[in-house]
Amino acid sequence: MEEKLLKILKELRPEVDFTRETRLIDEDILDSFDIIALVGELNDTFDIQIGPEHLLPENFNTLSCILDLVRKLQAEG
Amino acid sequence: MPVATFSFLLFISATLLVYFTVPRRSQWIVLLVASYVFYASAGVKQLLFLVLTTIISFSAGFLLAGVKNKNKKKFILASALVLDFGLLVFLKYYNFAASGINALLAGTGFALPVFKLLLPLGISFYIFQSAGYVIDVYRGKYPPERNIARFALFVSFFPQIIQGPISRYDRLAPQLSASHEPDFDRLKYGIQLMLWGYLKKIIIADRAAVLVNTVFADYMNYPGSIAALAVLFYCIQIYCDFSGGIDIIRGIAQMMGIDMVENFRRPYFATSLADFWRRWHISLGGWMRDYLFFPLSLSRPFYRLGKRTRRLFPGKLGKIIPTSLASFIVFFVIGIWHGASFKYMAFGLYNGNIISFSIIAAPYFTAFLEKIRIDPQGLPWRIVQIISTNFIVFIGRYFTRGPSLMAALRMLKRTVFSFNMQALRDGTFRTLGLSGFDLFLIVAGCFIIFLVGFYQEAGVEVRKALERKNWLVQWALVMAALAVLVFFGIYREGYIASEFIYQQY
Numbered sequence: 001m002e003e004k005l006l007k008i009l010k011e012l013r014p015e016v017d018f019t020r021e022t023r024l025i026d027e028d029i030l031d032s033f034d035i036i037a038l039v040g041e042l043n044d045t046f047d048i049q050i051g052p053e054h055l056l057p058e059n060f061n062t063l064s065c066i067l068d069l070v071r072k073l074q075a076e077g
Numbered sequence: 078m079p080v081a082t083f084s085f086l087l088f089i090s091a092t093l094l095v096y097f098t099v100p101r102r103s104q105w106i107v108l109l110v111a112s113y114v115f116y117a118s119a120g121v122k123q124l125l126f127l128v129l130t131t132i133i134s135f136s137a138g139f140l141l142a143g144v145k146n147k148n149k150k151k152f153i154l155a156s157a158l159v160l161d162f163g164l165l166v167f168l169k170y171y172n173f174a175a176s177g178i179n180a181l182l183a184g185t186g187f188a189l190p191v192f193k194l195l196l197p198l199g200i201s202f203y204i205f206q207s208a209g210y211v212i213d214v215y216r217g218k219y220p221p222e223r224n225i226a227r228f229a230l231f232v233s234f235f236p237q238i239i240q241g242p243i244s245r246y247d248r249l250a251p252q253l254s255a256s257h258e259p260d261f262d263r264l265k266y267g268i269q270l271m272l273w274g275y276l277k278k279i280i281i282a283d284r285a286a287v288l289v290n291t292v293f294a295d296y297m298n299y300p301g302s303i304a305a306l307a308v309l310f311y312c313i314q315i316y317c318d319f320s321g322g323i324d325i326i327r328g329i330a331q332m333m334g335i336d337m338v339e340n341f342r343r344p345y346f347a348t349s350l351a352d353f354w355r356r357w358h359i360s361l362g363g364w365m366r367d368y369l370f371f372p373l374s375l376s377r378p379f380y381r382l383g384k385r386t387r388r389l390f391p392g393k394l395g396k397i398i399p400t401s402l403a404s405f406i407v408f409f410v411i412g413i414w415h416g417a418s419f420k421y422m423a424f425g426l427y428n429g430n431i432i433s434f435s436i437i438a439a440p441y442f443t444a445f446l447e448k449i450r451i452d453p454q455g456l457p458w459r460i461v462q463i464i465s466t467n468f469i470v471f472i473g474r475y476f477t478r479g480p481s482l483m484a485a486l487r488m489l490k491r492t493v494f495s496f497n498m499q500a501l502r503d504g505t506f507r508t509l510g511l512s513g514f515d516l517f518l519i520v521a522g523c524f525i526i527f528l529v530g531f532y533q534e535a536g537v538e539v540r541k542a543l544e545r546k547n548w549l550v551q552w553a554l555v556m557a558a559l560a561v562l563v564f565f566g567i568y569r570e571g572y573i574a575s576e577f578i579y580q581q582y
């Protein structure tokens with residue numbers, strides 16, 4: 001799952017090192033257009049439904065936060 | 078009680094004195110009383126709307142917590158939003174709509190009544206803030222407030238109620254409830270920030286306003302170059318007025334131990350129009366992103382639209398179309414939020430169009446730059462971007478300041494087709510209400526703001542850097558700022574400075 005996610009992120013923003021960044025939202029590395037594009041890909045790839053209520057900095061600041069969100073939503077089914 | 082008056086300074090001093098002498102657990106009550114006294118001083122009738130919004134939003138939060146059923150929750154949320162925004166929409170747009178309908182039906186004998194509606198002080202700011210709270214509780218971001226008096230303080234907190242920043246409940250409310258000891262550094266920082274704000278407002282903005290008001294009141298009698306000069310001065314005025322006001326508000330809060338969100342991050346250093354709006358009125362932009370742009374982009378109709386556009390336009394273009402449409406809608410809403418007028422609609426469309434177009438064109442443009450071997454990250458290209466962004470913003474200001482859409486278009490036409498450079502040199506300037514010394518103060522003030530902004534952009538914390546200087550230098554700076562304010566401030570009608578532009582929204 002991590003590899004798939006990294007591939008999506010790399011495609012979205014090739015210049016960002018997602019394995020190192022810890023403040024993707026707080027430092028505006030990902031802007032709101034990136035977030036919407038990312039959510040679209042995540043929904044399609046992992047068959048989940050990310051809603052506006054999930055779009056919080058703590059869910060998108062790091063690679064592992066995004067992974068946690070995807071896992072949580074998959075578990076909720 | 079306008080913020081730039083002595084009575085306001087007295088009010089702040091008295092509030093601070095009581096705030097730091099009462100038992101710490103009662104500090105929030107002092108703030109609540111001060112907020113309501115401040116608001117009532119603008120007009121007791123206006124309190125009705127503030128109290129109504131407080132009750133509606135508090136009740137909605139309270140009800141949402143007790144309900145599990147999804148549909149019932151949706152119903153509560155929708156009712157609260159319709160009531161809150163209904164109030165705003167009615168007060169702001171009823172007369173505009175009624176006059177439009179009456180004009181259409183002229184001669185039929187049917188006419189809707191047109192009321193004398195006065196927009197209560199800061200109404201959109203506290204309605205946006207309360208609506209954000211209700212949506213967050215609905216989304217389960219935090220539990221609702223159980224104490225209506227504490228919630229009333231969150232909605233009415235007095236420095237911010239005038240013109241924002243639009244705060245979030247989870248960030249502001251805990252600070253309002255907490256105990257705060259008087260802290261020398263915080264008091265000092267707060268006073269410094271207030272002084273900086275007052276300098277921007279009273280020395281620069283109110284001075285630039287003299288020229289702006291003179292030209293716009295009689296715009297048909299000035300050539301294009303003077304119209305352009307007035308719009309340039311308006312760009313300076315609105316930045317210094319709004320950001321200066323926010324500095325004053327944040328400075329007051331800081332003295333009380335409360336940190337409010339930043340509302341400006343050097344917008345005139347922006348490298349694109351989208352970047353400009355991320356740096357200008359940040360709290361409104363953030364509100365629009367979280368409560369309009371995100372829900373819209375993730376809604377079912379947009380999802381379906383996205384599927385269709387991806388099929389029709391494979392590749393990046395198909396993915397970007399729904400997002401740019403959503404951002405277009407957001408800018409249109411921001412445009413009409415400024416007021417019921419065609420000029421604001423045009424302003425929204427202007428910004429929405431440019432931003433939507435640039436989202437779609439960005440990948441092609443980057444490829445083009447690579448082809449002609451220009452480094453998009455390099456300094457020369459950044460300077461070009463900053464200048465062109467400021468130019469786009471400058472053109473947009475014709476619409477916001479022009480008395481009407483037609484007037485704005487006429488002024489633009491004059492700027493393009495009858496510029497008349499000579500008018501800048503033939504003495505016309507001296508008839509616009511400003512002396513050479515006024516011009517010097519405005520230019521010097523802008524230069525200082527630019528210099529501070531330049532260092533901040535480079536990552537220097539200017540206030541901390543000043544702190545490392547000798548105490549004599551620090552005191553001299555504060556004294557110089559005070560002297561400039563006292564001797565060169567623009568005071569009207571016997572020491573009453575003009576009000577803020579944004580408090581009318």
